[in-house]
Amino acid sequence: MKVVRKTAWHRIGLVAATTVMGTIADTLLAPRLPILKPHTHVSWHPSVDLAVIQFSIAMTLSVNWGTLVGFAGGYLLSRRSK
Known part of the structure; x- marks a missing residue:
């Protein structure tokens, strides 16, 4: 029987998916x-003005209880699935 090892991308995807699901569940509940x-x-608005080109980006991270529970659950699931 062939043993399939989970890659780091699998773990990152699982944690990201459960984090999003936790956030959605928290928003609904x-x-x-x-x-x-x-x-x-938490927001971050880095910008650069070089006189020729201007660049700015806005990023906001919103954390709630569902986000934390989803992140922890995804991490534990990724550790158990080998």
Whole structure:
């Protein structure tokens, strides 16, 4: 029987997918469960102005309880699946 080893990309994909699912679940459940209301937002707006070209990007990370639970669950699942 052939043994298939999971790559790092598999683990990253699994953790990313469960994190997104946790965030979606938290967003859907937050109106009914008041404990899920707090969210933390971190934003970063780097920009460069070189007189010839201007470049700017805006990134925002929103973390809630569902995000943390999804991340932890995905990490544990990726560790168990070998």
